[in-house]
Amino acid sequence: MPEPAADPKADPVADSPSASGPNPTARRFLRNLHVPVAVPLLALIVGASLSLLAMLQSERLLGREEAHRFSARVEEIHGQLADRIKVYEQVARSAASLAMTFPDLHWTQWSRFVEALDMPQRYPGIISIAYARAVAAGRSGDLVASMRASGLTAFRIWPEHAGADRVVNIFTAPVNEANVRAIGFDLMSEAVRRSAVERARDSGEPAATRAITLKIDEAAGARPAFILFQATYRGDPLPPSLEARRASFTGVVLTPVRIGPLVDGLIDSQRPDTGLEIYDVPPAEAEFPLYRSHRLLETAPAISLDRELPVGGRIWTVRYDNLPDGVITAHDWVPGALLAVGIALSIALSLVLRMVLVIHSRAVELAGEMTASLRLQEAERQQLFTQAPLGIALVGTDGLVMDCNPAFASAAGLPRQGLLGTDARLRFGDQASVFALEAALHGESGKLESDQPLLLGGRRSHFSLHFQPVTAGGALKFVLAFAEDIGEKRRAEQHIQYLAHFDALTGLPNRVLLYDRIAQALREGRRDGSKVAVLFIDLDRFKVINDSLGHSFGDEVLRSVARRLQAGLRESDTVGRLGGDEFLIVVRRVAEPLDAARVAEKVVAHLASPFAVGGQNFVVTPSIGISLYPDDADDPEGLIRCADIAMYHAKEQGRNGFRFVTKEMGAKSRERMDLEGALRQAIREGELFLVYQPQVDTLTGRMVGLEALVRWRHPEEGLILPGRFLPVAEETGLVLAMGDWVLFEACAQIRRWRQRFDLSIPVAVNVSGAQFRDGQLPVKVARALDANGLSGCELEIEVTESTLIDDVESAAATLAALKQRGVLIALDDFGTGYSSLSYLHRLPIDKLKIDRSFIHDLSTGASDASVPRAIVGLGRSLGLSVIAEGVETQEQLQLLRDLACESYQGFLFSRPIPAEEIERLLETLTAVQPPMQPPVQPVSAE
Numbered sequence: 040m041p042e043p044a045a046d047p048k049a050d051p052v053a054d055s056p057s058a059s060g061p062n063p064t065a066r067r068f069l070r071n072l073h074v075p076v077a078v079p080l081l082a083l084i085v086g087a088s089l090s091l092l093a094m095l096q097s098e099r100l101l102g103r104e105e106a107h108r109f110s111a112r113v114e115e116i117h118g119q120l121a122d123r124i125k126v127y128e129q130v131a132r133s134a135a136s137l138a139m140t141f142p143d144l145h146w147t148q149w150s151r152f153v154e155a156l157d158m159p160q161r162y163p164g165i166i167s168i169a170y171a172r173a174v175a176a177g178r179s180g181d182l183v184a185s186m187r188a189s190g191l192t193a194f195r196i197w198p199e200h201a202g203a204d205r206v207v208n209i210f211t212a213p214v215n216e217a218n219v220r221a222i223g224f225d226l227m228s229e230a231v232r233r234s235a236v237e238r239a240r241d242s243g244e245p246a247a248t249r250a251i252t253l254k255i256d257e258a259a260g261a262r263p264a265f266i267l268f269q270a271t272y273r274g275d276p277l278p279p280s281l282e283a284r285r286a287s288f289t290g291v292v293l294t295p296v297r298i299g300p301l302v303d304g305l306i307d308s309q310r311p312d313t314g315l316e317i318y319d320v321p322p323a324e325a326e327f328p329l330y331r332s333h334r335l336l337e338t339a340p341a342i343s344l345d346r347e348l349p350v351g352g353r354i355w356t357v358r359y360d361n362l363p364d365g366v367i368t369a370h371d372w373v374p375g376a377l378l379a380v381g382i383a384l385s386i387a388l389s390l391v392l393r394m395v396l397v398i399h400s401r402a403v404e405l406a407g408e409m410t411a412s413l414r415l416q417e418a419e420r421q422q423l424f425t426q427a428p429l430g431i432a433l434v435g436t437d438g439l440v441m442d443c444n445p446a447f448a449s450a451a452g453l454p455r456q457g458l459l460g461t462d463a464r465l466r467f468g469d470q471a472s473v474f475a476l477e478a479a480l481h482g483e484s485g486k487l488e489s490d491q492p493l494l495l496g497g498r499r500s501h502f503s504l505h506f507q508p509v510t511a512g513g514a515l516k517f518v519l520a521f522a523e524d525i526g527e528k529r530r531a532e533q534h535i536q537y538l539a540h541f542d543a544l545t546g547l548p549n550r551v552l553l554y555d556r557i558a559q560a561l562r563e564g565r566r567d568g569s570k571v572a573v574l575f576i577d578l579d580r581f582k583v584i585n586d587s588l589g590h591s592f593g594d595e596v597l598r599s600v601a602r603r604l605q606a607g608l609r610e611s612d613t614v615g616r617l618g619g620d621e622f623l624i625v626v627r628r629v630a631e632p633l634d635a636a637r638v639a640e641k642v643v644a645h646l647a648s649p650f651a652v653g654g655q656n657f658v659v660t661p662s663i664g665i666s667l668y669p670d671d672a673d674d675p676e677g678l679i680r681c682a683d684i685a686m687y688h689a690k691e692q693g694r695n696g697f698r699f700v701t702k703e704m705g706a707k708s709r710e711r712m713d714l715e716g717a718l719r720q721a722i723r724e725g726e727l728f729l730v731y732q733p734q735v736d737t738l739t740g741r742m743v744g745l746e747a748l749v750r751w752r753h754p755e756e757g758l759i760l761p762g763r764f765l766p767v768a769e770e771t772g773l774v775l776a777m778g779d780w781v782l783f784e785a786c787a788q789i790r791r792w793r794q795r796f797d798l799s800i801p802v803a804v805n806v807s808g809a810q811f812r813d814g815q816l817p818v819k820v821a822r823a824l825d826a827n828g829l830s831g832c833e834l835e836i837e838v839t840e841s842t843l844i845d846d847v848e849s850a851a852a853t854l855a856a857l858k859q860r861g862v863l864i865a866l867d868d869f870g871t872g873y874s875s876l877s878y879l880h881r882l883p884i885d886k887l888k889i890d891r892s893f894i895h896d897l898s899t900g901a902s903d904a905s906v907p908r909a910i911v912g913l914g915r916s917l918g919l920s921v922i923a924e925g926v927e928t929q930e931q932l933q934l935l936r937d938l939a940c941e942s943y944q945g946f947l948f949s950r951p952i953p954a955e956e957i958e959r960l961l962e963t964l965t966a967v968q969p970p971m972q973p974p975v976q977p978v979s980a981e
């Protein structure tokens with residue numbers, strides 16, 4: 040409610056058709072299609088790409104790691120290889136040292152020295168260790184001689200025709216056929232060897248030949264080898280200068296080394312991922328390597344590293360290759376696995392994303408729907424708030440008006456905008472309201488009514504206020520103030536209250552208030568022993584005034600009477616109107632009956648002067664009955680009843696006077712009360728029954744109708760006629776219940792007769808004034824007819840002229856409703872009353888019944904036949920049928936025939952008789968066709 044009304048334009052996601060682009064369903068579809076498909080697809084592509092990158096990166100890293108690893112291995116192998124070379128060189132040096140230490144060494148000693156080295160095991164590459172002695176020019180023969188003398192008898196220097204300086208191989212070990220073949224060979228005779236020998240001589244360092252085929256291998260084929268030379272000198276092991284070295288040069292130790300065995304064992308056969316090639320020239324210049332540890336590669340190796348290896352003063356190049364064959368590094372599987380796992384994860388991620396997005400999109404959709412629904416609810420709530428007829432204001436916990444609806448502002452009579460944000464505690468017009476609001480701000484709800492302005496400066500009325508604290512989680516959120524302007528309701532209530540106690544026409548206390556005032560006076564009387572007088576006033580012949588001059592005239596007279604009655608009384612006395620032309624005066628603190636008589640005289644005197652109403656002067660006289668407390672009765676009802684009885688007596692005694700109630704009157708009154716009780720019981724116990732009086736055609740004697748008349752079979756008193764109990768029934772209202780029973784019983788009887796005798800004549804039922812005025816008559820008649828399956832024309836309702844005359848307008852309406860149902864209407868006792876015939880043509884009447892007094896008078900000669908004649912004429916002119924009541928003699932019948940009155944009823948033909956007798960009559964009529972004559976002996980039910 041405090042929030043502003045939802046504005047659909049402000050909704051950026053509102054699925055309104057007016058929004059640009061496709062309609063909401065299509066948009067939703069596209070949104071569903073795009074996001075949940077595109078994003079997972081993108082995720083898949085990105086994931087796959089990242090996996091590929093990861094794979095490549097890992098390959099790169101693995102490659103780098105492999106290069107490092109390879110390089111380290113190469114360094115390790117190369118170091119070992121270099122060590123071996125150094126060891127081999129050391130072996131040559133050792134041999135050279137031996138030769139220098141023992142210049143006259145015997146070849147057997149040399150052999151022992153070499154054997155001690157255990158070359159096959161420790162230096163597998165060294166084929167042999169030999170010693171070649173430098174022979175000065177012309178001293179070759181000495182060498183040959185000394186060698187032969189040492190046991191080598193076949194020693195000779197070869198080749199024969201060599202240069203002047205010779206370096207001849209004299210010892211070799213181990214001694215075997217192949218090695219022995221080289222004994223005597225002049226190293227200087229061959230260029231490669233000579234070059235190496237000279238380098239060894241000049242440097243004093245080991246000197247290696249280039250790769251050669253050894254003499255011993257010449258027959259066996261190419262097996263790469265080289266010879267390592269170490270020079271020996273005389274005296275100083277390493278003479279300091281070149282000249283000194285050349286001058287003291289004595290020979291060289293030569294160590295032929297086969298490269299294969301030199302390298303063997305360096306390459307791990309378990310990890311054949313490293314191969315090596317040895318070049319004694321730069322690899323680019325070499326046609327093929329000195330040595331290759333592996334077969335020739337078809338493709339270039341992934342990694343190839345060249346390392347230099349100094350060997351006897353030469354620089355070899357060792358090329359290390361990372362071999363692909365059979366090389367499976369420990370982490371080769373990683374890139375592939377990375378790619379596979381990456382793609383699998385990407386697919387999984389994409390699927391999860393798809394799922395999440397679909398759920399999310401559905402959630403968004405649901406949230407949208409919920410938002411729309413909430414907005415609608417909010418709009419409805421706002422509408423409710425705005426349009427609520429009840430004033431509602433929201434007061435914040437700080438006492439400020441957060442919001443209020445137009446009804447609240449309108450009740451306050453102030454503009455709504457001016458109220459918002461103001462302190463409600465300073466605004467409410469009534470201190471009690473402020474307290475109630477304060478209490479509500481402390482969590483206590485409260486209701487109150489105020490006749491002050493709702494808000495200060497606003498309009499004044501009668502307000503109902505309700506303060507209701509609204510809490511959430513135990514904390515006060517705001518206070519709802521409901522305000523209703525109940526001024527109108529209050530006035531209506533007061534008016535109703537007034538109507539309930541005051542007579543609308545005269546403004547005097549009505550019956551209810553009168554009873555109350557009497558009760559009050561009685562309490563007072565009981566307290567102080569004073570008497571209370573009740574004066575029952577009835578205006579004489581008021582009905583005539585009313586009927587002849589009209590109701591509004593009558594009303595004006597009643598108002599004038601009321602004014603005069605009031606004017607002539609003390610303030611402590613009460614004048615009220617019981618209804619109609621009946622007034623009541625309650626006189627308190629009456630010392631003696633005479634006081635009451637004086638009040639009555641005063642009333643008579645006050646009303647004595649003529650009334651001037653509507654330009655006419657006339658006199659209204661009262662008949663007054665007086666009862667006294669405690670003499671006549673001690674309760675309001677009893678006092679009024681007694682005064683009423685006394686009033687009747689006053690009327691009987693010539694009107695315009697008053698009568699005190701007497702004991703005798705009281706006895707009669709009691710008798711009536713007894714009768715009332717007995718009648719109540721009669722209705723309850725079914726003591727009532729109906730008799731029927733036939734109505735007959737005056738000329739033919741044919742039965743044309745029946746009139747139902749009520750009877751009471753009293754258990755003790757026997758048969759009681761309506762003349763005795765009807766007035767009591769009418770006074771007490773019992774006539775309504777009695778009338779209902781009569782109506783229903785008559786209709787039930789009609790049904791039975793129609794079934795048995797095919798009865799087509801109507802049956803008349805009398806209705807009293809009370810029944811007629813009750814307003815329920817048409818409904819009750821319809822109910823009785825319906826219950827007995829009657830159409831309506833079988834029933835005739837008899838109503839007296841005086842009943843209709845009370846209120847012609849409403850009587851006309853009631854009769855019209857009855858006619859509507861098809862019921863016939865007869866006007867009873869016609870001619871006795873009010874001589875105003877003007878209403879006749881306005882009422883839907885079918886039949887006029889000439890009162891029996893006129894018929895009676897005919898035969899007694901008390902009057903002539905002018906009234907019946909006039910009635911018959913009237914009926915004819917209005918198209919109504921006319922029936923005469925109370926025909927007892929042939930003479931009367933004849934007169935009616937003469938007057939052309941159509942039908943009659945009376946003792947002449949039949950008294951009212953029980954239904955069974957009617958049935959016998961009907962049986963006779965069915966058997967003997969009409970016309971019927973009146974029976975000689977009238978039938979009687981009384």
Ligand SMILES: Nc1nc2c(ncn2[C@@H]2O[C@@H]3COP(=O)(O)O[C@H]4[C@@H](O)[C@H](n5cnc6c(=O)[nH]c(N)nc65)O[C@@H]4COP(=O)(O)O[C@H]3[C@H]2O)c(=O)[nH]1
Nearest residue numbers: 748749760761762781805806807925926927944945946947
């Ligand atoms: N002297 C004489 N009298 C005759 C003769 N023929 C008929 N009557 C009497 O005249 C009365 C005719 O009925 P009413 O004018 O409607 O007058 C009726 C009617 O106004 C009223 N009444 C009777 N029954 C009912 C009823 O059921 N409901 C109401 N509301 N009133 C009823 O009581 C009145 C009296 O009824 P009852 O005592 O039955 O008296 C009846 C009947 O017995 C005759 O030749 N000579």
